[in-house]
Amino acid sequence: MIRLFPQLPRSIATIFAALLGSLLFLFLVAPIAQLVATAGIQGSERLVTDGELRRALVLTAATATVATTLGVLGGTPIAFVIERWRFRGRAVVAALLDLPLLIPHPVAGIALLLVLGRDSAVGQAALSLGLRIVGSPAGIVCAMLFVSAPLYLSGAREAFARVDRRFEAVARTLGDHRWRVFRRVTLPLSGRGLVAAAVVMWARAVSEFGAIVIITYNPKTASVLSYDRFTSFGLREALPVAAILTLLALLPLTVLRALRYERRPGLDVAGAQG
Amino acid sequence: MIDARGLSARVGSFRLKDVTFAVPNGSYGVVIGPAGSGKTTLLETIAGITPQTGGTLHLDGRVATALPPEQRNLGLVYQHGYLFPHLSVDQNIAYGAAHPDVAREVASRVGAWELRDRPVESLSGGERQLVALARALARRPSIVLLDEPFSALDPRRRESTRRELRRIHREWGMTMLQVTHDFTEAGLLGDVAILLDAGRVLQSGKPEEVFRHPASPYVAEFLGAENVFAGTARVLPDHSPDWYPGVEPGLAEGHHAIEFRTGALTIYAVANAVENPGYAVIRAEEVLLSLEPQVASSARNHFRGRIAEISTLGALTRVSIDVDGSVLVAALTTRSAQELALAVGLEAYASFKAMAVHLC
Numbered sequence: 001m002i003r004l005f006p007q008l009p010r011s012i013a014t015i016f017a018a019l020l021g022s023l024l025f026l027f028l029v030a031p032i033a034q035l036v037a038t039a040g041i042q043g044s045e046r047l048v049t050d051g052e053l054r055r056a057l058v059l060t061a062a063t064a065t066v067a068t069t070l071g072v073l074g075g076t077p078i079a080f081v082i083e084r085w086r087f088r089g090r091a092v093v094a095a096l097l098d099l100p101l102l103i104p105h106p107v108a109g110i111a112l113l114l115v116l117g118r119d120s121a122v123g124q125a126a127l128s129l130g131l132r133i134v135g136s137p138a139g140i141v142c143a144m145l146f147v148s149a150p151l152y153l154s155g156a157r158e159a160f161a162r163v164d165r166r167f168e169a170v171a172r173t174l175g176d177h178r179w180r181v182f183r184r185v186t187l188p189l190s191g192r193g194l195v196a197a198a199v200v201m202w203a204r205a206v207s208e209f210g211a212i213v214i215i216t217y218n219p220k221t222a223s224v225l226s227y228d229r230f231t232s233f234g235l236r237e238a239l240p241v242a243a244i245l246t247l248l249a250l251l252p253l254t255v256l257r258a259l260r261y262e263r264r265p266g267l268d269v270a271g272a273q274g
Numbered sequence: 275m276i277d278a279r280g281l282s283a284r285v286g287s288f289r290l291k292d293v294t295f296a297v298p299n300g301s302y303g304v305v306i307g308p309a310g311s312g313k314t315t316l317l318e319t320i321a322g323i324t325p326q327t328g329g330t331l332h333l334d335g336r337v338a339t340a341l342p343p344e345q346r347n348l349g350l351v352y353q354h355g356y357l358f359p360h361l362s363v364d365q366n367i368a369y370g371a372a373h374p375d376v377a378r379e380v381a382s383r384v385g386a387w388e389l390r391d392r393p394v395e396s397l398s399g400g401e402r403q404l405v406a407l408a409r410a411l412a413r414r415p416s417i418v419l420l421d422e423p424f425s426a427l428d429p430r431r432r433e434s435t436r437r438e439l440r441r442i443h444r445e446w447g448m449t450m451l452q453v454t455h456d457f458t459e460a461g462l463l464g465d466v467a468i469l470l471d472a473g474r475v476l477q478s479g480k481p482e483e484v485f486r487h488p489a490s491p492y493v494a495e496f497l498g499a500e501n502v503f504a505g506t507a508r509v510l511p512d513h514s515p516d517w518y519p520g521v522e523p524g525l526a527e528g529h530h531a532i533e534f535r536t537g538a539l540t541i542y543a544v545a546n547a548v549e550n551p552g553y554a555v556i557r558a559e560e561v562l563l564s565l566e567p568q569v570a571s572s573a574r575n576h577f578r579g580r581i582a583e584i585s586t587l588g589a590l591t592r593v594s595i596d597v598d599g600s601v602l603v604a605a606l607t608t609r610s611a612q613e614l615a616l617a618v619g620l621e622a623y624a625s626f627k628a629m630a631v632h633l634c
Contacts, residue, residue: 169356172323
């Protein structure tokens with residue numbers, strides 16, 4: 001192992017590393033803990049009394065679920081193809097799909113507005129079919145999908161990469177064609193990773209603000225509502241909304257940790273000792 | 275039948291190049307080669323998993339080059355089994371089974387049936403190999419490809435499974451191709467041996483032929499021949515006094531008496547028309563060791579030297595004899611070595627027949 005500071009005694013280096021780690025831990029946890037401690041109870045009460053907050057939460061959960069469903073349906077085959085097939089331009093396609101992760105989210109919102117706005121070809125076509133995208137839940141779904149689908153794609157690719165191709169090879173020699181192998185072997189073996197990727201996507205969609213606020217300010221998602229309360233009524237009114245959003249964020253986080261840390265049986269192929 | 279002609283494939287930077295061999299219908303082929311020689315890639319190319327980049331492949335008389343794996347009617351057993359971890363042992367065996375009764379029969383015969391209630395992750399490496407074997411055979415394919423399928427079994431189980439597999443092979447008339455590192459296994463199982471190195475076939479043919487008459491000194495050394503000498507050969511004229519003083523050579527038609535010189539040794543051999551042989555190969559088992567001159571021996575080659583090294587491995591002992599700077603290795607049973615009271619530095623005599631010398 002390479003020592004970063006070879007001139008430092010081992011014990012001092014350990015104390016230094018522990019100190020830095022603890023500071024970062026506090027920096028990440030303290031604001032959230034403070035927020036929940038200050039307004040957690042009030043936020044929970046608001047769930048009963050504040051109709052606008054309830055509607056915002058339901059809208060957020062529903063649109064995030066629709067966006068995640070679309071992301072999973074469209075992203076799974078793309079992730080599989082990128083991970084399993086070798087074709088010219090594969091790296092370029094993979095990089096393009098990662099791009100939405102790198103651009104600022106308001107910029108993503110502006111880009112979506114250009115493509116899906118009333119003046120765009122897609123927007124006009126949708127309007128002619130009676131579907132308004134900008135300023136509607138459909139716009140929220142589009143914004144959520146744009147910013148969070150790359151996370152699903154990345155997670156799904158990793159999940160497929162973890163499945164040894166030889167499982168699929170054996171299944172094919174046992175008479176299954178490609179699609180049947182995917183259904184009977186690849187999907188069950190990558191399932192846990194795909195669900196984890198979907199949970200990450202859903203959580204990211206729920207927390208999205210920048211792109212949504214550009215494309216659909218109203219109806220308000222929870223993140224837009226917390227911003228709206230802050231700018232209209234100040235910190236006091238924004239705190240309960242922010243606290244309840246934080247508490248609800250624990251839900252996907254718990255699911256994710258359970259999926260990641262639960263024992264993954266069988267992906268080792270060598271067998272038990274003895 | 276597996277008939278590969280000029281077969282080529284590529285996996286990353288590794289290339290399988292111009293591989294040609296045939297395993298006749300119902301025969302048992304054995305692929306031998308060092309680690310990284312392309313044995314698994316060869317099986318995967320035959321199975322259609324690794325794309326073929328050149329040559330032709332016929333399986334059971336059909337052109338298989340463009341056939342997907344599921345249409346090749348073959349079974350593949352990897353060394354590590356690759357049992358599906360999300361399925362039970364029972365479901366694994368039944369995965370592609372021709373009929374549930376076949377799955378049950380074959381699982382019982384190879385000893386996998388009693389494992390059916392165990393979770394896959396609790397199986398040992400050897401048990402996984404048995405289940406993987408049962409799973410592949412349960413489909414009743416016409417060709418079975420086996421990648422070191424017995425490597426994790428204990429010796430007793432290995433022997434019984436090998437015997438049962440041979441029986442199933444004969445009864446069902448399947449064509450088998452097995453990768454192994456074990457020369458004994460290759461000799462016991464194989465009707466055809468294929469020696470692979472760096473993605474090329476070095477030699478193929480009947481195992482005995484490959485072992486007795488290696489095509490090159492590399493093959494000879496790879497197959498465990500200790501005595502490989504570089505030198506020059508000269509064909510002796512018929513009735514040559516050098517050949518056997520006072521005795522007619524009495525060679526079969528087409529065979530010649532050959533004198534092979536290497537260092538301090540002059541070795542006599544019998545060979546048919548070998549063009550400029552550069553190496554003489556003598557298996558250590560063919561070299562007879564004694565502490566007295568073997569006057570009455572029919573062996574043509576006799577050497578006197580001193581014992582340079584004795585190494586014992588179980589029932590076999592290998593003795594190196596220094597003959598004026600050239601080393602000859604003889605193999606004998608450990609019991610014989612003890613009876614002879616061999617010791618380093620003792621004078622000893624090594625002899626072997628001219629027919630035991632292979633020139634290449």
